[in-house]
Ligand SMILES: Nc1ncnc2c1ncn2[C@@H]1O[C@H](COP(=O)(O)OP(=O)(O)OP(=O)(O)O)[C@@H](O)[C@H]1O
């Protein structure tokens with residue numbers, strides 16, 4: 079049977095060309111379907127990427143290290159008093175690109191009119207640069223230069239709520255290590271903007287030394303935030319860090335930002351769902367085309383059998399016909415998707431739909447993000463489901479009794 | 489090697505039908521197309537099946553060619569009983585032993601005249617050079633030189649039938665079954681085609697079985713079998 083593949087192939091390819099209009103329509107369905115899945119999925123991935131990146135930039139980083147109970151109770155008593163030398167060493171390894179140490183405790187900020195509960199974050203300005211958003215988000219006033227600078231940086235929304243202004247003084251208040259209330263008047267030296275309104279409302283920044291002083295922490299810190307080479311593949315780095323610091327709580331960002339992580343997972347599943355829907359639609363198109371192509375050629379299939387072609391060879395002929403359509407359509411589809419992604423490279427502005435999107439931290443512009451395994455999945459699905467769905471028409475074509483097939487009026 | 493196996497697959501072309509009946513069922517209606525037909529056809533003969541429309545000519549040819557199965561009875565090509573074979577086995581028997589010529593639309597539309605003629609040889613595994621040579625030779629013999637590369641749509645009805653005859657013959661079958669091969673042709677063209685077939689029959693010792701309404705065809709036949717209502721009414 080294999081030895082007849084060449085003649086079968088000739089029959090198949092000429093039959094594809096026999097009804098050009100129908101073949102072109104099928105090719106269009108396959109190629110636009112495939113290009114559609116790839117382009118839309120790349121936009122969805124772009125959205126996910128933004129969300130993950132914003133989450134990471136926010137203050138999370140890729141990996142965070144805390145004292146054992148800090149995440150359940152972010153109290154000064156749950157601080158890291160000493161970084162184990164082993165951990166110190168791992169953190170210097172090339173997998174880790176950036177590191178920031180922070181103090182981070184709940185507290186209150188008061189102006190003469192209002193007071194609000196906030197998270198007081200003590201930072202080293204040099205370490206935050208390129209790791210979290212804060213270094214690049216102070217749009218009014220100035221950012222800290224040193225880890226012992228005076229002053230406080232607050233969000234624009236909080237500034238509004240406190241009805242105060244840059245250059246004025248506010249009081250920060252928290253519980254220190256001896257469980258005493260400790261407070262301090264500080265001058266507002268900078269105002270930051272964030273895409274999350276909640277961030278502007280609930281975070282205030284001191285220099286790390288001043289925060290430690292306020293809380294009586296000496297050199298203790300609340301958290302270490304790390305940036306690695308690949309935020310999607312943290313496992314090896316994580317386990318390295320964990321084994322070097324068994325008494326500390328080392329976690330990846332997905333473990334900390336559980337909500338965002340779940341959102342991304344759902345989106346990933348939705349994409350697979352979307353792939354399947356489109357590919358099933360494509361498959362129906364293929365089946366429909368094949369049936370049209372078969373039913374107008376019943377007589378011919380009878381004749382081919384009369385000439386000595388075996389049923390399985392007839393099945394092959396139909397399968398190759400469909401495979402040709404799938405491969406050519408797939409090829410065009412991939413070219414279209416490259417063009418599509420390229421055209422969208424400058425981003426799609428969704429600000430028209432994005433009223434209030436700021437509250438959810440969604441940016442106004444989506445950029446497509448090509449993810450190779452989505453591309454492979456989409457292609458394989460088209461190839462696999464497309465071919466699979468051709469089996470039935472192919473089988474039908476081989477099942478006509480030659481005598482009946484031939485006696486049919488063409 | 490290939491040719492050896494082919495030779496082995498060849499059957500002595502005597503055709504034997506024993507008590508063959510064919511009943512078509514359409515809903516509640518049964519059509520008795522053939523009623524307990526028994527015939528034997530010798531190697532190398534030129535036989536015509538005639539009879540009024542609906543008498544069962546096509547049905548009988550289809551059964552002999554294994555294109556359909558009888559409702560009861562046995563059909564032998566030489567010693568091989570074919571009515572019990574699978575469709576794939578039947579295809580192989582046809583490929584090795586039987587050529588077909590139908591009334592019309594015989595050819596594969598997407599292949600040229602030469603490719604149509606080569607098609608069966610290709611399935612048989614004949615190499616390309618030999619295929620080509622034999623195809624040109626036989627197309628020449630049926631008077632189609634110069635038209636080898638035309639597709640069926642670009643040939644007249646008579647020319648198409650000659651391609652069909654060439655194709656039926658070229659694979660060296662033992663039997664050629666022709667269902668009203670001249671029905672769509674004028675008498676001059678029909679005569680020409682019959683001359684070709686008769687000479688093929690004699691030169692190559694091929695058994696030809698025709699179905700026909702055509703007096704002309706009957707004149708050429710060595711044996712005339714008349715059917716009526718699914719029964720043989722005369723055999724001379
Ligand atoms: N597929 C079929 N289904 C039902 N009845 C059929 C079928 N094929 C043939 N018949 C019936 O069987 C009988 C014999 O048909 P057949 O085609 O063998 O006749 P024929 O002698 O070839 O006639 P014609 O000269 O018109 O070609 C007819 O009554 C016909 O209607």
Ligand SMILES: [Mg+2]
Nearest residue numbers: 545546547699
């Ligand atoms: Mg007939």
